[in-house]
Amino acid sequence: MAMIESKENGITILAVDGNLDAEGTQAMEVKVLALLEGGETQLLFDFSSLDYINSSGLRVLVLAYQRLKKASGKVAICGVKDYIQEVFEVSGYDKIFSLFPSRGDAISGM
Amino acid sequence: METGMAEDFISFRMTNKMNCFKCFHSKVEDFGATHGLSMKIIFHLTLCLDEMITNIISYGYADFDEHPIDVTLVLKDGVLIIRIEDDSEPFNILEAPEPEFDVPLEERKRAIGGMGIHLVKNMVDDINYKREDGKNVLLLTKKICEECCSRG
Numbered sequence: 094m095a096m097i098e099s100k101e102n103g104i105t106i107l108a109v110d111g112n113l114d115a116e117g118t119q120a121m122e123v124k125v126l127a128l129l130e131g132g133e134t135q136l137l138f139d140f141s142s143l144d145y146i147n148s149s150g151l152r153v154l155v156l157a158y159q160r161l162k163k164a165s166g167k168v169a170i171c172g173v174k175d176y177i178q179e180v181f182e183v184s185g186y187d188k189i190f191s192l193f194p195s196r197g198d199a200i201s202g203m
Numbered sequence: 204m205e206t207g208m209a210e211d212f213i214s215f216r217m218t219n220k221m222n223c224f225k226c227f228h229s230k231v232e233d234f235g236a237t238h239g240l241s242m243k244i245i246f247h248l249t250l251c252l253d254e255m256i257t258n259i260i261s262y263g264y265a266d267f268d269e270h271p272i273d274v275t276l277v278l279k280d281g282v283l284i285i286r287i288e289d290d291s292e293p294f295n296i297l298e299a300p301e302p303e304f305d306v307p308l309e310e311r312k313r314a315i316g317g318m319g320i321h322l323v324k325n326m327v328d329d330i331n332y333k334r335e336d337g338k339n340v341l342l343l344t345k346k347i348c349e350e351c352c353s354r355g
Contacts, residue, residue, distance in 0.1 A: 112224070114223075114253070115222070145246065147257070148254060152318075159309065174242075176246045179243075180250070184321070185304055
């Protein structure tokens with residue numbers, strides 16, 4: 094798993110590549126908590142190169158959503174592969190997160 | 204045996220002290236590649252193993268000892284069977300509570316409680332659980348469509 098952080102139009106983008114297994118999820122959680130502590134309120138997860146996520150990974154996204162909702166912030170996700178999209182649908186989280194096809198769509202739509 | 208009946212399986216033993224995902228990920232990918240399974244089916248298979256084994260490792264043991272977890276994957280006539288056998292505390296997936304879907308996310312007592320089990324239930328077609336000789340024996344069955352599997 095690799096994470097690349099960038100910023101565009103005031104939106105903090107976290108591109109997560111590879112597998113969000115237990116180890117990767119823990120690293121992402123540490124990163125997300127640090128971003129939230131640092132006062133970021135607009136978070137975009139770019140999952141276009143993400144191959145794997147489980148319920149623990151979803152939990153980190155929910156954590157970000159819950160924290161940012163209190164701060165009138167936003168969490169969005171872009172570029173998910175179709176089989177990962179299914180996980181969002183089955184969990185009902187597709188109704189909570191804004192899911193965008195691409196990074197560009199997300200930045201203009203957030 | 205009928206002609207054209209393709210059956211193959213892999214079996215491996217891991218323990219609760221091992222890194223769950225890393226232990227089986229390459230085995231599942233190799234199994235999938237050998238049988239021409241789609242990315243989606245390999246993902247479902249990996250997710251089911253990950254969620255169930257993580258559950259066993261996280262909540263299943265009252266002691267701090269090393270325990271075996273035996274996994275078998277069988278592909279027969281377009282049906283994929285995942286068998287997990289462990290000696291952890293009895294856990295019947297069929298009786299596990301569903302996530303609190305009717306409660307708004309902010310008010311759920313458990314932010315994601317039961318979601319892993321819910322995902323597994325939705326990724327497979329049939330679930331069979333039995334407690335036998337002090338062991339949990341879980342069978343997850345998944346039908347694989349023709350297009351997803353080049354070798355029946």
